[in-house]
Amino acid sequence: MAAVHINRNVIETLATYSNTADPFFGVLLGHESEAGWHVTGCCCFTDSSLNNFTNQKDSVTRYLSGGLSVCGIFFENQSLQADDIVKKVSKYPLQNQNGLVILVKQPKDNKVTEDNIFVSPDQNTVEKPKVIDITEDLPALITARLRCPLTISVKVAAKGSLKNSLSNVIENLCNTLSSPSAVYRVQDTEVVFNSSSLVGLPNEAVCSRLLDLTTSDEDEFVSGKQKHSKSYKQRTLKCEVLQNISIADDSGEGTLCAPIIQHNLEKFQAVTLTLPVDVCCQVTADTTVLTLGQYMTTAICNQLRAMQDCFVQYVEGDVPPKVQVFHFQPWKSTAIVSVIYPEGKSEEKLESRRRELHSLFCLPLSRPVFRRGNVSLFPEDINQNGYLINPHQYINTQPMKDGQQYLVQGLYSYHHYMQDRFDDNMWGCAYRSLQTLVSWFRFQGYTDKPIPTHREIQQALVDVGDKEPKFVGSRQWIGSMEVTSRIAFVSEGSELATKGRELAQHFQIQGTPVMIGGGVLAHTILGVDFNEVTGDVKFLILDPHYTGAEDLKVILEKGWCGWKGMDFWDKKAHYNMCLPQRPKVI
Structure with missing residues (x-):
């Protein structure tokens, strides 16, 4: 791995967390580019045992925006020697084709510096990266956002069966979205893509090309009588999901044929739910459009499963609540995490949920980060109330x-x-x-x-x-x-x-x-x-x-x-x- 770039706010978060938590253990989150890993967030695990590691890591992914992934691990260790670090890291299932970032803090050492940062190309070796950059100015990311309400009908055959029925419907929906029949279109362009195909641009096209194809309502102004060029920070690619019904999906229901209608007469209770999908993907300019398609699908499926968790947690009888998606930037960096809250619950009733999130994302309990008022504003949201923001x-x-x-x-x-x-x-x-x-x-x-x-x-x-x-x-x-x-x-x-x-x-x-x-x-x-x-x-x-x-x-x-x-x-x-x-x- 050529370089590791770490947001300074993440370092400060971990330094503060190390003084208050036991164990000092968790994963690092980041975005990948040709220049290496850009570490923009972290998650703290309450249990460092191998048995619980996979479950904790999987639960984290349901919050992450597309393109933001587990890129490494942090822990406390007596030694900073490579062999000792390998023994610790090799226990955990963290394989990554682009290597891992490792942050090791020695006991009673309250500082986190460049000396604590390592990389592991294959989990069997540990080395120092060629470049370690602790900075406040990581490369700007391109944000793609997809908002699409999906309506599903869930059969409730018996009391208490909603959970299993809902799980089956969500997984079938995820299978459809993961199939070649599901594609994404960038609004205001003729570009259609998923993880395996791209129409409107060459297959090797990168995401900066998508930005060049879109037009903004007005150029952002910068004092000094200058105009922004295409600014990644100030622009959002608006996407929509489509299904190509002329090709088969991967649902396993057979090959294409003439339409067939099956009519089953049966008495049962059904619950109709609207899933307000609102997904963000954040990528560097050199990320390929095909990779963006992969990130988008993963992010949608993760969010659907997070909605399922919210339905089950707050269900009353067999009537699940309406849910809302909120995007937050908890580490004062560009990294976005998404949280599902039920409608109609006061901030007081959601306090225990927020405490869980603060603990997971290594945040102190002295400032609100996951209240609905903390929601991140996108360029298209900023002036909706008529006032200039910042x-x-x-x-x-x-x-x-x-x-x-x-x-x-x-x-x-x-x-x-x-x-x-x-x-x-x-x-x-x-x-x-x-x-x-x-x-x-x-x-x-x-x-x-x-x-x-x-x-x-x-x-x-x-x-x-x-x-x-x-x-x-x-x-x-x-x-x-x-x-x-x-x-x-x-x-x-x-x-x-x-x-x-x-x-x-x-x-x-x-x-x-x-x-x-x-x-x-x-x-x-x-x-x-x-x-x-x-x-x-x-x-x-x-x-x-x-x-x-x-x-x-x-x-x-x-x-x-x-x-x-x-x-x-x-x-x-x-x-x-x-x-x-x-x-x-x-």
Whole structure:
């Protein structure tokens, strides 16, 4: 194996996990490319015994997006010698034609570095990879998404027979999807493919060709008056599944012939279920289209079996629940995992399920990751509610010399003057900044309550005794002191230069947007660029005073979202900074 590229967030996850869990044991997840393995995730097993290993590994695959697979193993070992590692690895059924990534941590060693990383071409030998790259910038992946509701009818012959009947129907459906009769079409193209055939492109075509064939509604804008080229990060290939009924499937029901109708008269109970298939595949640009077809089929079948598990777990009598598919990115990397939840269950009732997921994916129990509000947004989903999401991600600027950028973690929506057909020009900036803060808590899954209107904010302040009843419906300002949080105060704008380290720490630990106001207009701080040596600092500002339409190009070019120096602040005005704190929940 030429190289191993590991996302830094995975290393940090494992380093934290090693201090809290016993055993330190599990599998590494990654994407394959010509450059080697790109490790983007990890799963922790509660039992390192050989008997349970296969079952645990198989259960993991039901969550994985297509193209994301078990690429290695991690464990604790006294020795880092190759022979000792081979003895451990060879016990487990982990054969992989492209070799395995192995991460070994010695007892009482809390660090995970390049010295802990090995590869095994065949499980009988262990060596150091030629290249080990621990990075935050793994190659961008192409995402293909297939959404297709499938309706099935399940015969319930007797009480309690639903589980077996459902299993048979799901397996028959998987057999059909795995047969040559099932094909995938890329929307807006004439390309049709599966794992063994390709129409519309040469058989050796790679997935970057599919991206070139598709057209987006509009090019993504990058500040600096540049347009994106075909951006893998910002594009999703939309696919659909079709069945070619003119060729036989592999169901074993015989060769093609004239249609035959069988009519059996029988009394029985049947349950009709809709399976809302929503599958993602993530591949590198050099992955062949035929391989994408293989990944797509595997991902669909894994998701159907996961739906079966959900039906059985939450069935009431012989009536299974409706289910929904949610995609998450648990390690702050590009890797996507998919979870099936029953409809109608509150977040409180699903807490035990989320605890299982946190344990499986090596995640702490202090932050929500698998709440429905944490769902990953695809490009086609981002602006459905009419607000711009994370406009700062499109700013094309380099960090300050010898500085380091500390940014807001997660998603938020941009709220500003004159939105929602409501005229708050010249007085509503703090309300809008507060709405941006609330949106962050919604997107991170801390609350499912809607973003409050100006009137609702005013009523809340009256209810807690902060304002008089006449405040409701007025055009009076509010400030950052009205927001429950940690408050930092400076008597003059020039003193904000001394807050660089404090803000950097806030964005590292809490990651929430910061509301700033006081003697002057309110703004939202999304990050800082801070030089530890000189104390120089720049601020990433989201300005709620913008009054125009949701035009990303205008917002970035005119500086409504952008980096500002100390000259941005009024040196004579006082400022309060509201630093929202994350609650410790899952």
